[in-house]
Amino acid sequence: GQQVMQIPQYQHVQEGEDFTTYCNSSTTLSNIQWYKQRPGGHPVFLIQLVKSGEVKKQKRLTFQFGEAKKNSSLHITATQTTDVGTYFCAGVHRQAAGNKLTFGGGTRVLVKP
Amino acid sequence: DGGITQSPKYLFRKEGQNVTLSCEQNLNHDAMYWYRQDPGQGLRLIYYSQIVNDFQKGDIAEGYSVSREKKESFPLTVTSAQKNPTAFYLCASSFSGSSYNEQFFGPGTRLTVL
Numbered sequence: 001g002q003q004v005m006q007i008p009q010y011q012h013v014q015e016g017e018d019f020t021t022y023c024n025s026s027t028t029l030s031n032i033q034w035y036k037q038r039p040g041g042h043p044v045f046l047i048q049l050v051k052s053g054e055v056k057k058q059k060r061l062t063f064q065f066g067e068a069k070k071n072s073s074l075h076i077t078a079t080q081t082t083d084v085g086t087y088f089c090a091g092v093h094r095q096a097a098g099n100k101l102t103f104g105g106g107t108r109v110l111v112k113p
Numbered sequence: 114d115g116g117i118t119q120s121p122k123y124l125f126r127k128e129g130q131n132v133t134l135s136c137e138q139n140l141n142h143d144a145m146y147w148y149r150q151d152p153g154q155g156l157r158l159i160y161y162s163q164i165v166n167d168f169q170k171g172d173i174a175e176g177y178s179v180s181r182e183k184k185e186s187f188p189l190t191v192t193s194a195q196k197n198p199t200a201f202y203l204c205a206s207s208f209s210g211s212s213y214n215e216q217f218f219g220p221g222t223r224l225t226v227l
Binding site: 006033041042043044045048088090100101102103104105106108 | 148153154155156157158161171203205215216217218219220221
């Protein structure tokens with residue numbers, strides 16, 4: 001079946017350091033979206049990538065979509081305590097009907113002050 | 114304010130009972146979705162609907178049922194056939210018509226089966 005895998009599952013980061021989380025799909029994606037879920041909260045949309053090789057930035061967050069449209073990454077620079085939460089990637093597979101998203105398992109980010 | 118609401122926030126149910134979770138949106142979205150999230154896990158799609166009076170099974174539909182009689186509402190019933198219903202249930206909505214639409218999530222309902 002269509003799967004989306006994320007690594008690492010957990011990320012412990014010292015405040016001020018950088019880190020990257022990776023997302024890999026078993027099949028080619030039409031687009032990929034990233035969401036953030038704070039502890040006890042609900043997922044909130046961050047960004048969507050559509051084009052092969054696309055790179056988008058939001059302040060300290062950099063999102064990339066692979067050339068083959070099967071993988072993506074989120075890089076956070078100068079981590080802050082406000083970055084705590086779980087980051088999910090979610091892809092729309094080319095074969096999927098409608099707007100059906102397949103979510104990765106998420107990367108849980110803990111920040112050490 | 115525009116948004117998506119879910120009620121109740123916490124729900125306790127005895128084994129063998131059916132329970133219905135509410136989801137309402139006033140964003141004028143055509144598509145609505147139900148996800149299940151287990152502790153430390155990702156989101157799994159239960160059911161989704163792209164238009165009123167139509168819905169499709171997601172990846173884990175067994176033991177659940179839905180209806181879509183109004184554009185604004187997409188209630189989920191967790192039936193007694195669901196073997197392990199304790200989880201966090203999230204409802205979402207989006208515009209439809211293309212595959213490039215973000216989903217807006219409600220605050221969720223935490224269901225505990227006693």
